[in-house]
Amino acid sequence: MLVKKFLCAPGPTAVPAEILNEMAKPLIHHRTPQFDAIVAENAELLKQVFKTKNPVVTFTSSGTGAMEASVTNFLSKGDKAIVVSAGKFGERFAEICTAYGVEVVELKADYGKDVKPAAVAEALKANPDTKAVYTEYSETSTAVAFDVKGIADVVRKTGALMIVDAITAVGAMEFEMDAWGVDVAVAGSQKSFMIPPGLSFLSVSEKGLKAMEKSTLPKYYFDIAGEIKANGKSTTAWTPAVTIMIGLNYALKMMISEGIDNVVKRHFIVAEAIRVGVQAIGLKLFADVPNVRPSDAVTAVRVPEGVDGKKIPGLMQDKFGVTVAGGQGSMAGNIFRLGSLGYMDKTDVIVQLQAMELALKELGYKFEAGKSVAAGQKYLMDNMKF
Amino acid sequence: MLVKKFLCAPGPTAVPAEILNEMAKPLIHHRTPQFDAIVAENAELLKQVFKTKNPVVTFTSSGTGAMEASVTNFLSKGDKAIVVSAGKFGERFAEICTAYGVEVVELKADYGKDVKPAAVAEALKANPDTKAVYTEYSETSTAVAFDVKGIADVVRKTGALMIVDAITAVGAMEFEMDAWGVDVAVAGSQKSFMIPPGLSFLSVSEKGLKAMEKSTLPKYYFDIAGEIKANGKSTTAWTPAVTIMIGLNYALKMMISEGIDNVVKRHFIVAEAIRVGVQAIGLKLFADVPNVRPSDAVTAVRVPEGVDGKKIPGLMQDKFGVTVAGGQGSMAGNIFRLGSLGYMDKTDVIVQLQAMELALKELGYKFEAGKSVAAGQKYLMDNMKF
Numbered sequence: 001m002l003v004k005k006f007l008c009a010p011g012p013t014a015v016p017a018e019i020l021n022e023m024a025k026p027l028i029h030h031r032t033p034q035f036d037a038i039v040a041e042n043a044e045l046l047k048q049v050f051k052t053k054n055p056v057v058t059f060t061s062s063g064t065g066a067m068e069a070s071v072t073n074f075l076s077k078g079d080k081a082i083v084v085s086a087g088k089f090g091e092r093f094a095e096i097c098t099a100y101g102v103e104v105v106e107l108k109a110d111y112g113k114d115v116k117p118a119a120v121a122e123a124l125k126a127n128p129d130t131k132a133v134y135t136e137y138s139e140t141s142t143a144v145a146f147d148v149k150g151i152a153d154v155v156r157k158t159g160a161l162m163i164v165d166a167i168t169a170v171g172a173m174e175f176e177m178d179a180w181g182v183d184v185a186v187a188g189s190q191k192s193f194m195i196p197p198g199l200s201f202l203s204v205s206e207k208g209l210k211a212m213e214k215s216t217l218p219k220y221y222f223d224i225a226g227e228i229k230a231n232g233k234s235t236t237a238w239t240p241a242v243t244i245m246i247g248l249n250y251a252l253k254m255m256i257s258e259g260i261d262n263v264v265k266r267h268f269i270v271a272e273a274i275r276v277g278v279q280a281i282g283l284k285l286f287a288d289v290p291n292v293r294p295s296d297a298v299t300a301v302r303v304p305e306g307v308d309g310k311k312i313p314g315l316m317q318d319k320f321g322v323t324v325a326g327g328q329g330s331m332a333g334n335i336f337r338l339g340s341l342g343y344m345d346k347t348d349v350i351v352q353l354q355a356m357e358l359a360l361k362e363l364g365y366k367f368e369a370g371k372s373v374a375a376g377q378k379y380l381m382d383n384m385k386f
Numbered sequence: 387m388l389v390k391k392f393l394c395a396p397g398p399t400a401v402p403a404e405i406l407n408e409m410a411k412p413l414i415h416h417r418t419p420q421f422d423a424i425v426a427e428n429a430e431l432l433k434q435v436f437k438t439k440n441p442v443v444t445f446t447s448s449g450t451g452a453m454e455a456s457v458t459n460f461l462s463k464g465d466k467a468i469v470v471s472a473g474k475f476g477e478r479f480a481e482i483c484t485a486y487g488v489e490v491v492e493l494k495a496d497y498g499k500d501v502k503p504a505a506v507a508e509a510l511k512a513n514p515d516t517k518a519v520y521t522e523y524s525e526t527s528t529a530v531a532f533d534v535k536g537i538a539d540v541v542r543k544t545g546a547l548m549i550v551d552a553i554t555a556v557g558a559m560e561f562e563m564d565a566w567g568v569d570v571a572v573a574g575s576q577k578s579f580m581i582p583p584g585l586s587f588l589s590v591s592e593k594g595l596k597a598m599e600k601s602t603l604p605k606y607y608f609d610i611a612g613e614i615k616a617n618g619k620s621t622t623a624w625t626p627a628v629t630i631m632i633g634l635n636y637a638l639k640m641m642i643s644e645g646i647d648n649v650v651k652r653h654f655i656v657a658e659a660i661r662v663g664v665q666a667i668g669l670k671l672f673a674d675v676p677n678v679r680p681s682d683a684v685t686a687v688r689v690p691e692g693v694d695g696k697k698i699p700g701l702m703q704d705k706f707g708v709t710v711a712g713g714q715g716s717m718a719g720n721i722f723r724l725g726s727l728g729y730m731d732k733t734d735v736i737v738q739l740q741a742m743e744l745a746l747k748e749l750g751y752k753f754e755a756g757k758s759v760a761a762g763q764k765y766l767m768d769n770m771k772f
Binding site (some may be wrong): 005007009012013014015017020021023024025026027028029030031032060061062063064065068095096099100101188189190196197198200217218220221222229239240241242243244317323325 | 391393395397398399400403406408409410412413414415416417418431446447448449450451454481482485486487574576580583584603604605606607608624625626627628629630703709711765
């Protein structure tokens with residue numbers, strides 16, 4: 001029988017059909033007034049999403065490219081950086097720093113936990129020569145949200161830069177670039193922006209712009225100053241992913257029209273409904289709540305005992321049509337991750353819970369059929385404004 | 387009245403409607419067997435286009451990203467490289483080398499000319515410690531094709547690597563990665579591959595793979611070894627531009643089905659018909675023929691005296707619907723460039739010549755109406771097999 005397909009991973013996320021159609025129009029050249037207007041408008045609308053008055057540049061790359069830019073444009077060889085991590089993506093910051101000869105002070109916590117602002121304050125006191133603090137906001141691999149506002153409060157009082165991987169956070173959770181005193185934040189197109197992978201974004205504060213002038217690490221393709229200069233002329237330094245830039249323009253208008261605060265609220269309600277749903281049938285979150293805040297972009301669920309966790313994502317996708325994510329690295333088989341990121345509404349809550357119930361039943365887990373779907377639905381009825 | 391639109395620039399090029407539709411299908415996740423099969427097949431088909439048995443990796447970036455990778459993965463700080471250039475893109479290689487602390491020996495020629503293999507041989511003799519020779523194949527800014535086969539013949543006898551920007555050459559002009567002894571070649575999606583910008587390709591020889599092991603320049607996002615390793619597992623190191631990878635798969639099958647040698651022959655005939663057409667109304671090529679070979683990806687035409695050259699591309703696009711390119715840098719206003727790259731056939735010859743005639747007439751150039759169109763058509767009738 002027909003099985004409809006739903007992409008519910010924490011990126012790439014589903015792309016609205018109207019955006020797919022927009023990107024399928026005949027290609028236009030990137031050095032034309034028509035495309036210049038898109039570049040200029042995107043740059044302005046991105047500022048609204050990041051809540052900043054300062055530049056947000058766009059690279060044609062995955063989010064990892066923007067993470068690399070957040071190292072190579074702000075530091076010099078031998079500089080010291082504190083890298084806060086408790087998951088795969090935090091670890092990537094340490095790898096990039098190391099690749100470029102930056103001295104890394106790792107502030108690590110176990111997967112599922114976070115690192116508190118007080119620990120960052122202590123590390124900064126012990127390392128007063130720190131040039132930058134790197135942290136995740138929404139650590140996608142563990143579905144934990146770090147206290148970026150609290151950490152920024154600590155870092156802004158020092159000379160160090162506050163640099164945030166907000167790839168699955170911007171547009172999914174409250175984020176105030178300027179008000180919080182974040183210096184550099186990176187994001188990616190295939191997340192809350194609802195468009196295909198291929199673009200990454202980087203927002204930089206005035207403090208960050210000043211630090212850029214002193215940075216001597218080598219860079220060329222990911223040169224932020226070059227992009228800012230090009231954006232000033234409504235163009236890009238290199239040939240951009242034209243179709244995705246056009247999709248971005250459409251998506252940003254959808255987000256602004258819904259209202260960024262409403263977009264964020266929607267992410268919370270969808271994520272919370274999923275959390276309520278999974279827990280209703282006895283499943284546990286991987287995030288160490290209430291000691292940490294769970295991410296509203298993705299929910300990591302512990303695989304219950306006796307169930308072959310590695311089979312859950314494959315079964316949900318191939319048999320029941322719903323693509324979610326498994327665990328990465330040492331978490332493979334121990335967790336599965338349900339998405340609430342991007343083009344998601346009430347329906348994606350129950351579609352995922354339904355497929356999850358069907359997969360878990362097939363894998364031998366015992367629970368009352370329909371209970372997670374009903375719990376998710378009840379939460380939505382109580383909390384979502386229609 | 388209706389004005390149909392044609393994208394005839396030397397990249398981005400027009401994308402076949404069937405590929406646009408393919409890319410507009412609901413997004414799939416990049417960590418799935420379905421997408422793994424695409425990654426694996428693309429890697430194999432790319433080898434056929436590059437005519438190599440060795441790996442061809444794909445980056446999500448513009449071609450400039452792959453050019454950067456061709457420096458950072460093969461050299462170490464203080465290494466010496468010979469950069470052969472006679473145009474904007476050759477100069478970019480020198481900029482990248484300089485940004486990464488590579489010592490550059492520039493072998494420059496005037497725009498419109500090339501650098502001969504004998505000059506490279508001499509420079510190699512004078513600089514026996516050269517680690518790599520960087521050269522353009524089709525220099526897009528001047529529409530000159532360098533003698534890459536001849537230069538490779540010189541370089542292969544030394545310890546230096548032969549590294550080629552073949553961004554507008556692969557799939558447009560004869561190119562034999564392995565047979566010619568090229569060590570590294572880069573290309574881009576929005577060129578002969580007929581798909582939107584967003585992907586770049588890099589092919590590496592066995593000699594290149596060995597050199598990679600010794601390279602100590604910093605890299606992370608553009609780490610070729612990481613991509614080769616990931617490709618070995620039918621996946622990618624980072625989240626790729628999924629939709630463009632799917633478009634690439636379709637495009638590669640179209641190219642292989644036409645036959646790479648036929649694709650190349652088509653580019654020559656289309657370009658030659660354009661060259662014949664423009665010269666039929668007294669216009670001169672910018673390429674210093676017969677001293678150099680003109681590129682078959684693009685034709686640079688000198689703006690005739692008394693004509694405001696800066697107005698030609700805008701007029702051709704806005705009034706007559708045909709997007710071509712102007713001159714870059716110091717060539718702005720002095721040349722305009724007609725495309726023969728990618729999804730181009732007989733029709734694109736006369737469509738461009740028609741719009742060019744209309745624009746030139748409006749700008750006051752005196753010529754016999756229809757003469758360039760007729761000359762292009764005659765050449766096609768004599769030379770294209772139908």
